[in-house]
Amino acid sequence: MxxxxxxxxxxxxxxxxxxxxxxxxxxxxxxxxxxxxxxxxxxxxxxxxxxxxxxxxxxxxxxxxxxxxxxxxxxxxxxxxxxxxxxxxxxxxxxxxxxxxxxxxxxxxxxxxxxxxxxxxxxxxxxxxxxxxxxxxxxxxxxxxxxxxxxxxxxxxxxxxxxxxxxxxxxxxxxxxxxxxxxxxxxxxxxTDVEIPAETKEYGVNQSNMRHWHEPMRRYVEDCLAGKDGPRAKDFNMRWVGSMVADAFRIFTRGGVYVYTGDKRKGYENGRLRLIYEAFPLAFLVEQAKGAATDGKTRILDIEPTHIHQRIPLVFGSRAEVEKIASYY
The missing domain is CATH 3.30.540.10 (Fructose-1,6-Bisphosphatase, subunit A, domain 1)
Incomplete structure (x- = not known):
């Protein structure tokens, strides 16, 4: 040993x-x-x-x-x-x-x-x-x-x-x-040297808020729900703990994508996650594990904060799936 x-x-x-x-x-x-x-x-x-x-x-x-x-x-x-x-x-x-x-x-x-x-x-x-x-x-x-x-x-x-x-x-x-x-x-x-699989059939999102989402995110999830008979041509699993560290560790363990989007509700326009305290460190970890992290479109690590407690939408995990979500925007 x-x-x-x-x-x-x-x-x-x-x-x-x-x-x-x-x-x-x-x-x-x-x-x-x-x-x-x-x-x-x-x-x-x-x-x-x-x-x-x-x-x-x-x-x-x-x-x-x-x-x-x-x-x-x-x-x-x-x-x-x-x-x-x-x-x-x-x-x-x-x-x-x-x-x-x-x-x-x-x-x-x-x-x-x-x-x-x-x-x-x-x-x-x-x-x-x-x-x-x-x-x-x-x-x-x-x-x-x-x-x-x-x-x-x-x-x-x-x-x-x-x-x-x-x-x-x-x-x-x-x-x-x-x-x-x-x-x-x-x-x-x-x-050591964890690698998040580039491809996945698993996404994590609070789907109860779907009625509030903007059109690109709603279409993405609808296409995932359509499974192998839909435009994605494969069946997906949905997993959501509601504690980001738990959801993140699952992704580092077996792949997947985490989504916390902004929506139309007051106070949720930019999601609820903090850029500096949550998105930055998760994005750094994910990229070092060959994954990707964006706000839906823009690479998280390229964003310059405007406020210490700034909120931001966050998508991270398997690179191909993060890129697929960006294509919906």
Missing amino acids: SELVTLKTFLGTWAGGDAGRTAIADTVTAIARAGVGIADLVARGPLEEGLASIRGTDPNAGGDAQKELDVVAEERILDALKPTPTAFLASEESETLIPVNADGRLVVAVDPLDGSSNIDTNVSVGTIYSIMPYDPAVNTDPATAVMRPGSNQVAAGFLAYGPATILVATFGEGTQVFVHDRQTGEFVLAR
């Missing part, structure tokens, strides 16, 4: 003593460590009374209802990042960037608990992160460090808290999957 490769070993080899890479490695290690604690809280479910309850009456900075565990998750990540070379933390839960380390040269953008509406239903939730470089001489306004196209990311990933705690990570050299070993406390490399 080959020797297991831990996250620590993998990052040490990848960094190779380079100061810039070591800073990134230390930051990802801290996020993973925070994720273990968050996973433990999630695993306690109803025993951890009140963490699934709505916090106050106001939405978070991203405009969504905020649960107690959203706030706890952000606090855990912030505490873990304090010893790292992170200058600022940009979070879905906070209106402005949070100062972390005055000497830091990285900015971390995070959705501390993706899928938190599913906490009380025992469905997988997770943490999504993006890391960008920060230069105080250039980024005199710290927000400008994250207000750049996603192609500027130096690392990205997500943790999924389910039956296993999974870390899917990229450092711009492929996408890797690590699994937390509860016996040793280490994250262990489970899959």
Whole structure:
């Protein structure tokens, strides 16, 4: 049996003593460590009374209802990042960037608990992160460090808290999957250089909103539903968890396409997903796994943000299917 490769070993080899890479490695290690604690809280479910309850009456900075565990998750990540070379933390839960380390040269953008509406239903939730470089001489306004196209990311990933705690990570050299070993406390490399199959017969979308969609997306799904007798000439399966990290991990495991489109409802014109905290890191991970990610037409990593909490439609997964969806537009 080959020797297991831990996250620590993998990052040490990848960094190779380079100061810039070591800073990134230390930051990802801290996020993973925070994720273990968050996973433990999630695993306690109803025993951890009140963490699934709505916090106050106001939405978070991203405009969504905020649960107690959203706030706890952000606090855990912030505490873990304090010893790292992170200058600022940009979070879905906070209106402005949070100062972390005055000497830091990285900015971390995070959705501390993706899928938190599913906490009380025992469905997988997770943490999504993006890391960008920060230069105080250039980024005199710290927000400008994250207000750049996603192609500027130096690392990205997500943790999924389910039956296993999974870390899917990229450092711009492929996408890797690590699994937390509860016996040793280490994250262990489970899959290296993940490749999402280019072709698929599986799509994920909240089809209950179909009546609100714009014509291109409605036609795409109608053609999929028509199966082998329709214009696509093949039968499709539809899978939708409603927790993006869970849907994403399925795609990294067996292919497929994830669709969260904008629609005609007020407040949904640009979908509900955040560009910086969710779309950028997922797009980076997917492209490094030979998949594709767009807003329906435009490559996600080419989009320049106009607002820290900007929302955007998101389509990602198997490259051929993402391109097919774009053809409907």
